[in-house]
Amino acid sequence: MNQETEIETAAPVNPGPEWWRGAIIYQIYPRSFQDSNGDGIGDLLGIAQRLPYVASLGVDAVWISPFFTSPMKDFGYDVSDYYDVDPMFGSLADFDHLIRAAHEHHLKVFIDLVLSHTSDEHPWFRESRSSRDNPKANWYVWADAKPDGTPPNNWLSIFGGSSWQWDTTRCQYYLHNFLQEQPDLNFHEPEVQKTLLDVARFWLVRGVDGFRLDTVNFYTHDVQLRDNPPLPVEERNPITAPAVNPYTWQNHIYDKTRPENLVFLRKMRDLMDEYGAAAVGEVGDDQRGLEILGEYTTGDELLNMSYAFELLADHAPSAGYITKVTEHLHRVAGLGWACWAFSNHDVPRHGTRWKLTEAGYRCYLTLMMCLRGSVCLYQGEELGLPEAEIAFEDLQDPYGKRMWPAFKGRDGCRTPMVWDASNQNGGFSSGHPWLPVSHDHLNRAVATQEHDPSAVLHHYRRAMSFRRNHPALRKGALTDMSADGTILRFMREHDGEQIFCAFNLSGEPAVTDMPDGRWHQIGIELGSAGPAPDGRLHLGPWQPALALRAKH
Template identity: 75%
Template structure:
């Protein structure tokens, strides 16, 4: 292990507000040693591409030591790099490279659970009276030998696994190899805060907190009630998974969670660091977003699931989502995303073409909140089709063929249209490179001025060029048929934004006042002599008040 060192912290403690964050899935970004798996030096090598997009930060999915049963989300050592990804020295190189390019670095902290190979769990399961006996969630069986309650794992089946050494059940909200930590134990909280400080001292600028509302559980272990079929949320889990059949009142989103987050926030504030929390909440998503990000005591941002929807967002849907934010989370801050490492890529999920993909990108860059784009999204990569024998994801293997898992969005990034797997590796990639993706590489799109890659750069640049889009208010949100419109305001600037979320033309009246067309490079239209904005299919209208 190399000596840890403290790198300079950013001067702007509010840097995260309105930021654009680029998510990197390390296994699939760039391999430098020919083993077919991406690594930290590969990320460092490709950071100039990320910086060229104009984003503010990178979020790096887990790279800690792990048995890789869930590809790094099962951690066996929080303070070291898994050898397949490199070393702590490689991580330091990555951070230094990012900072030289003007990029913040956010790492994915998985605090709700560990690997069953973590020394903490190995000690905890060894007896009922060791020093870490209470560090995980253990419970006796019911008199008939069944689990303590009806809680379900999001990956299928009971959330309880029998352990023959302790002759008790342990809780696992995910895989059986991912036992849940017991946040009711003060020593657990202190150990996790020490881990966060370890990485802050190495120069990270913040965290993405995995499954942040799963940290604490109901200490009485009460059963979850059933949930009516018409209230089940397909964003949380696929319809074939009975996890959605419960109202998760007791296994997550407990009030004690906020007490731990307050401690974490106090630590982060010493470093001007920021966190975005992944809140998987079926029924009260926006309400919990407000609770977790309102004020200055908890998280700065919540990773919002609403635009990870199965169907393409309509004008009325986006309005409803933003109205909910204004109603129950006006003091909170969302981080919006269309795609990530857990869902079908949105151009496939929504079945949209190039024009619609461009419009949705521009829309995201105009919404109040921060924005997160997933590697390959800037190329408009579709979901990769894989044969069953190529699957690696245990979630997809379990529910095949009704649910094909998450491998299709995790295939390697494509850099060059060559025979070496798109420039990702000289070896055999851990997942096959999509032949369709090889026609959409970074190299090819760099050479094509009309490619969507350049649209992403222009849209991000437009966001940064208008301070109202970063930190301004959102007002006069309305819909007129298929057109969504709103105003973004900050001291010294007011911007009108309208989007025709439709393959058919539409027209809306211009708002009162004098407006100057902007965003021509994004396909924005101006006002016509009749005082209307005439919008083509999937076209925005963007104007600044003069």
């Protein structure tokens, strides 16, 4: 490791009870991070092997996508045993080793808890579907057909079609907001809530520091099973599902985000507080995402933070768009806490999605490090990886297979991490990878970029170090945001530290004014501009300007 890398392994900057506030969280998709045994699938020991690299980035925590026992119809988001590790990923002993190794590297560990639904192969569901009067008969959402045999209402699945599946044993429909192999648990049943809290406690006892709560606003449903109303065409905002999916045609007011959900989240928060743990909730909603973020994170009784979708949109966020989002967030969630991301395991990588040049890619990363909230980075993002092209015959994602070719699924962002360009598998596996390694990715491998001081990888390290060194950026207030043409401007302030931030979010030069006062240029290592002799800021294409107010 070079000297810059060693500096970044320092102890956390927020060691207290609010360690999560302003944290940088690195998402690991375990199937695709590092294979330790040559079977072509990443695993827990592979993750542990690569933790020195993760720590070298300067992140505060890792979020590990599901590794629980599963038939893998949705690659681990269909859990058949919450209390064990799927053999393809290793064992509970491997997980315990991973926790110890992460903590030795001063990394917190979030695990992905999928509580809204299970696999249809879970013993709970097998018992529930066996009859209408067994002890777990009410653990899932069952309903009779309409008199004509059709589903109970018009609710739709995110993966396409009705969210109701007929079961020939109970002669009833069961609810599935996702795949039909993912039946929804019934959170109106007290025993379900109690058991899921026991699941969370099991992993807290094993040493996890927090949870990423998958589809957290899907937990409860309307007990009256009322139809969702249609959504006018002009109000459709396809974020949670592609535009070709009619799921986006409904206003989902009855199949998710019900007020009863808050009761369970308070119980979850009480449990997490016992262990000093934190949770980031994934709120999936096309119309009310930021409002729900506010409802779920304001105060100290619910979630610590919520995963916001606004910067996961298909279009590159302009200065005006970010200003609009921030103003809306301040109105509806000013006392809440967001967690921002540009990429994850469910959307095309943002460099491709937004058609960014390398300069644009670097500028957006610097901007993210200056926004108020916590941050999620997705594995390979720090290498500038583009979306991989996957041939239909190599496709694994059931979502893509169902919607092809209008929607090609999520495999393009899930291909294996590239560590070394010396072999066609990128150092990921000695066996045949579960998804092909993109040839476009090999020349961006970690080993190649480590030896290139100008590489994107080092820009990520510098930007994260910059954030860690300034409390105003980690947890301070954000004020005075505005769009001056293509330039986004705002202030960050905390405990006497005030930082002015400006970003030219375009490929053309732009000019703006410095705020009144005496300012010192900072962030030079990130390409930050300083004021010209005329006192104005002349920003090149995709250039930031960062300045610290001088103390009197």
